[in-house]
Each structure stands twice: as structure tokens, then as C-alpha cells.
Amino acid sequence: MHPVSFVVDASDGTARAGIATTSRGTYRTPCFMPVGTRGAIKYLSATDYERLGIEIVLGNTYHLMLRPGADVVARLGGLGPFSGWRGLTLTDSGGFQVFSLSPTVDDDGVTFKSTYDGSMHRLTPEGAVATQELLGADIQMALDVCPPLPSEPDVLRLAVERTAGWAVRARAAHHRTDQSLFGIVQGGTDTALRAESARRTTELEFDGYAIGGLSVGESRDEMIPALAAALEQLPPDRPRYLMGVGDPAGLVEAVGLGVDQFDCVMQTRLGRHGTALTSAGKMQVKAVRNAESDEPIDVTCPCEVCERHSRGYLRHLFQVGEPTASRLLSVHNLAWTLHLMARMRVAIAQGAFGCLRSEVLSVWG
RNA sequence: GUGGGCGUAGCUCAGUUGGUUAGAGCAUCAGGUUGUGGCCCUGAAGGCCGCGGGUUCAAUUCCCGUCGCUCACC
Numbered sequence: 001m002h003p004v005s006f007v008v009d010a011s012d013g014t015a016r017a018g019i020a021t022t023s024r025g026t027y028r029t030p031c032f033m034p035v036g037t038r039g040a041i042k043y044l045s046a047t048d049y050e051r052l053g054i055e056i057v058l059g060n061t062y063h064l065m066l067r068p069g070a071d072v073v074a075r076l077g078g079l080g081p082f083s084g085w086r087g088l089t090l091t092d093s094g095g096f097q098v099f100s101l102s103p104t105v106d107d108d109g110v111t112f113k114s115t116y117d118g119s120m121h122r123l124t125p126e127g128a129v130a131t132q133e134l135l136g137a138d139i140q141m142a143l144d145v146c147p148p149l150p151s152e153p154d155v156l157r158l159a160v161e162r163t164a165g166w167a168v169r170a171r172a173a174h175h176r177t178d179q180s181l182f183g184i185v186q187g188g189t190d191t192a193l194r195a196e197s198a199r200r201t202t203e204l205e206f207d208g209y210a211i212g213g214l215s216v217g218e219s220r221d222e223m224i225p226a227l228a229a230a231l232e233q234l235p236p237d238r239p240r241y242l243m244g245v246g247d248p249a250g251l252v253e254a255v256g257l258g259v260d261q262f263d264c265v266m267q268t269r270l271g272r273h274g275t276a277l278t279s280a281g282k283m284q285v286k287a288v289r290n291a292e293s294d295e296p297i298d299v300t301c302p303c304e305v306c307e308r309h310s311r312g313y314l315r316h317l318f319q320v321g322e323p324t325a326s327r328l329l330s331v332h333n334l335a336w337t338l339h340l341m342a343r344m345r346v347a348i349a350q351g352a353f354g355c356l357r358s359e360v361l362s363v364w365g
Numbered sequence: 366g367u368g369g370g371c372g373u374a375g376c377u378c379a380g381u382u383g384g385u386u387a388g389a390g391c392a393u394c395a396g397g398u399u400g401u402g403g404c405c406c407u408g409a410a411g412g413c414c415g416c417g418g419g420u421u422c423a424a425u426u427c428c429c430g431u432c433g434c435u436c437a438c439c
Contacts, residue, residue, distance in 0.1 A: 037401050058400070096400040115402045146400075184400090215399045243400040250399075265401045273404075275397095288394070326403095 003180040004139065004207045006239050006260075012353040014231075014258040017345045020208075020239050022138040023178040024080075025088050027055040029239065029260035030348075032246065032341045033090060034334050035268065038063045039073075039083045041334075042268050043327040046084040051304070052335055056088035056138070058263045061131055062097045066114050066121065070134035078136025089137035090263075093128045095144035095184065096244070099216060105145060107162060125166035126173040133176050141210060142170035144184040149217040156188040159213070160197045171204045180207035182241060188213060189222045191229035198233035208239035211259075215245045224253060231258050248277065248340060249364040252357045255344050267337050271329035274318045277336045281363050285329060290315040303335030 006029075008018040018029050034041050034049075037060040041049065049057060059079050064070060076082040079089045094112075098105060103112040109124035123131075125143045132140035143166050145159040163186045174181045183206035187193035201209060211230050214223050227242065234240055239260045245251065246264020254262070267277065276283040278298040283290075285297065296306035297314065305314075305328045317325030340360070347356040 033400095035401065042401080042403070060400080063401090090400095092400045094400095097402095099400085101402075141400080144400095210400080212400065241400090246399055262400095264399050266399045269398065269401065269404080273398085284395080286394095 010349040012348045017348040031261040033263040062094035070131045074134040090139040091137040093141040093143040099146040125169035129173040139180045182208040184210045184212040194229040198230040210241040212243045252360045267333040271333040272326040305332040
């Protein structure tokens with residue numbers, strides 16, 4: 001019995017909609033998971049998560065093990081209770097920091113220099129599992145090697161080999177039965193390598209499967225075939241998670257290929273710095289043309305920010321550096337994306353996904 | 366009133382021993398941002414160098430006048 005059960009309720013071509021059930025609750029797919037790296041979605045509170053209808057939030061092992069420490073989080077009840085969040089949680093393993101922080105990587109693990117105080121820290125596949133068991137999220141991720149793109153073939157091959165070897169060790173080290181463990185597929189933009197990595201990961205019978213190492217420098221035209229090659233090898237009865245992708249075009253393309261869940265920092269990062277996602281594309285809220293606008297950010301958006309606040313007000317807040325500006329636009333961008341996911345679920349159920357996909361790509365493609 | 370200092374981009378200021386299209390930071394505007402190091406990167410626009418006159422081949426620069434701001438003294 002897998003800690004995560006997954007039921008596909010509807011499909012439209014290769015796109016699918018369903019419900020994943022963990023020991024503590026469910027999430028509907030296709031699902032967008034906002035990123036709360038250090039135990040908080042930046043500028044938001046747990047009550048905000050609830051109002052937004054968020055079902056699962058991502059936290060980061062690397063950051064939480066350094067501050068406040070996984071043992072502290074464990075003593076305070078685990079990531080969910082620690083952060084006052086009653087919904088579901090997933091912890092990333094630290095594999096992405098292999099990409100973003102360029103630590104020393106060897107066959108046995110990764111050595112990081114802390115970005116907080118310069119101290120040295122070691123993360124192995126077993127250590128990542130143990131740390132994530134302490135953090136206590138509903139889903140934990142196996143430690144992987146995420147190389148940048150483009151990378152030389154030997155670099156991609158080595159990343160796949162290490163990720164595969166670490167997956168075996170993570171699987172063996174994982175003991176908590178109330179917590180799921182997802183394996184991660186690597187392979188860059190090489191379709192054959194992607195397929196191989198997916199097959200080798202699948203053999204280990206993880207609770208779910210992630211596709212990592214994409215949206216790290218390649219174009220969407222390079223990403224799609226690599227993604228498709230991996231997805232073809234994955235079992236249909238397990239959740240499929242495309243890591244780090246959250247641009248609207250990427251979301252609809254990936255859902256169309258059969259991806260079930262996503263995380264992305266884009267929504268909150270863009271929001272913090274003044275860019276809104278709208279049905280007409282990206283909007284620079286700070287632009288002078290918004291100075292005297294009484295319009296909402298997006299007339300089609302049902303969120304509390306669009307219901308209440310004008311572009312002129314939001315622009316003003318950004319102009320004077322009020323933190324509320326970042327908060328409100330983060331709320332909007334998350335609500336807008338969650339609404340898009342909900343529309344995709346409905347469209348799949350109605351057999352109209354192709355129509356929605358075309359509509360989104362006409363703006364965001 | 367007398368004497369000194371300062372007037373250069375929206376703001377704060379460099380610069381010029383007189384010599385190509387006068388610079389920076391911030392701000393503005395336009396892009397970028399994808400398992401977050403509380404950001405960062407790229408580009409653009411923007412100047413009668415206070416105003417008037419003089420000297421000079423050439424003045425933002427030197428001289429005279431004038432206006433404004435400022436400090437000190439009376």
C-alpha cells in the first residue's frame with residue numbers, strides 16, 4: 001500500500017484529472033503547489049493559504065535543515081503544524097540547490113557551504129530521507145543531481161547515474177509509512193536518456209515520480225520532447241510532478257502531456273517585484289500607464305485583490321515601496337494560477353482541454 | 366548691506382589645467398526572471414552645464430554682469 005493513492009477521475013487525450021490521497025488528506029490534480037522555501041510562502045500567512053484554497057505547499061530541506069534545523073521543526077510538530085498550516089506539505093530534497101548553489105558533488109552525496117553562516121553541511125541520499133522524516137511533510141523527494149542546461153553529455157550521464165544510485169539508497173532508507181517518497185527523473189533534453197532515467201526510477205516503485213532538471217535554461221521546444229519521453233515510461237496510477245515549472249504555457253503543455261502537479265517560485269517572485277499574471281499576459285504593475293487606472297489587475301480574475309484594489313493603488317504601493325504591494329501581488333498571482341489549474345481540471349472533465357490549451361497558448365505561447 | 370561658497374539629468378553629485386557625441390548612483394520607462402541566497406540582470410530615455418554678455422579658432426570650464434540658494438559677518 002502506497003502512502004499516496006492516486007485516482008484518475010477524467011482524462012482528455014493524455015491530459016488527466018484526479019485526486020491524490022495522502023495519510024493526512026487529499027489534493028486535486030492537476031495541482032499547483034506554491035513554494036514556501038523556509039516554512040512560509042513569502043509575504044503570506046497560513047490563513048492566506050486557506051483563503052486562497054491552496055491544498056499543498058512546498059518547503060525546502062536545505063533551507064530548513066540550516067534554519068531552524070530539522071530537529072527543531074520536528075519538536076514543534078513537523079512542517080505543517082510548525083507553520084500553522086493544516087493542509088498538505090511536500091519537501092524538496094535539496095537537489096535543486098545542487099543546481100543553484102554549485103556545491104561539491106561526489107558519488108556519495110553533496111557538500112554545501114551554508115549560505116547563512118558559511119559552515120559546511122553534508123547531504124547524502126540517506127541523510128536527506130532522515131532529515132525529511134524529521135521535517136515531516138506528507139511527501140518527501142529523493143535527493144537528486146540537477147545539472148544546468150545546456151550541459152555536456154557526460155555531465156548529464158553522470159547526473160542520471162548518481163540520481164539513480166541515490167534513488168536506490170533513498171528507497172532503502174525510507175521508513176515512515178505516513179509519508180510518501182517520490183523519485184526524480186533526470187536526463188537533460190536527451191530523450192533517450194530521459195526515457196532510461198524514467199525506467200530506472202520506475203523500477204524502484206516510488207509513491208510518485210517527478211521530472212527534474214527542466215526549465216533550467218532550455219527553451220520550451222527543447223523541454224517538451226524530453227518531458228514527453230519521460231512521461232511515456234511512468235506508470236499511469238502514480239502522480240507525476242514536473243518540478244519548477246509554473247509559467248502558464250508550460251503548465252498547459254505539461255498537463256496536456258499527463259503531468260499532475262507542479263511547483264514554481266515564479267508566481268511569488270514576479271508578484272514581489274511588480275509583475276502580475278493576467279488573462280492578457282504579464283503586466284508591469286509599476287508602469288506609469290497604470291497610475292490613474294481604476295481597473296483591477298485582471299477583470300476575469302476572481303481573487304480578493306482584483307475584487308477590491310485598483311491598478312492605480314497597487315502601482316502606488318510599489319512606487320513607494322510598501323511591502324503590502326508585494327503581498328497583494330503575490331496573492332493575486334497565486335490565486336490566478338490556482339484558478340487556471342481549476343479551469344484545467346474542469347476542461348479535462350468536460351473533454352474541452354484542447355480549447356483551454358489553445359486559449360492559454362495564444363496569450364502565453 | 367559686506368564678504369565667501371554653490372547653481373551640471375527628476376534627485377544627490379562627479380567632471381572640465383578651455384578641445385570629439387558632458388558622466389555616475391538613485392529614480393523613471395521597457396524587457397528578463399521557472400524544485401527562491403528577501404533579489405538580480407539587460408537595455409532605453411532623460412542636459413540651451415541658472416540667465417545675459419565678453420575673451421577665444423573653440424566656453425559647462427576663463428572674465429564681467431545678473432538672478433536664485435546658502436553660510437559668515439555687520
